[in-house]
Amino acid sequence: VQLQASGGGLVQAGGSLRLSCTASGIFSYYEMAWFRQAPGKEREFVALVRGSTGGTRYADSVKGRFTISKDNAKTAMYLQMNSLEPEDTAVYYCAADRYSYAGTPRPNQYNHWGQGTQVTVSS
DSSP: OEEEEEOOEEEETTOOEEEEEEEESOOTTSEEEEEEEOTTSOOEEEEEEOTTTOOEEEOTTTTTTEEEEEETTTTEEEEEEOSOOGGGOEEEEEEEESOOOSSSOOGGGOOEEOOOEEEEEEO
C-alpha cells in the first residue's frame, strides 16, 4: 500500500488550498482520512470519508471551511481548504484503513499513511 499526499504550500490567511492523496494497493471501500500535526503538538484528526457509504466527518475546528471528497475510481482523496487561518499551519497527512471506527478518529486506528505535505498560512 502506498499513499502520496500533495498540494501543500504557503498561503495568506483567508486563502485556499486543495490537497490530494493518491493511493495504490487499497480498495474503494477503505476509509480515508486527513490528519495534521503542528510543531510541538500531537497529530490530530481533520476529516474522513468512508469508502463504503461516502459519509464524511470533520473536526469541529474545520467544519464549514474544509471539504473532503473521494474518487473511488482512482482511490484518490481530496481536501479543499477554504478560509485558511494561521492555526491551520501544519504538516497534513493522509491515511487509510479497511476498518471504520466509532468515536473521534485516532492516528493509531489507521495502518496506512502518506508522507505528509506542509501547509503554511501566514497572517
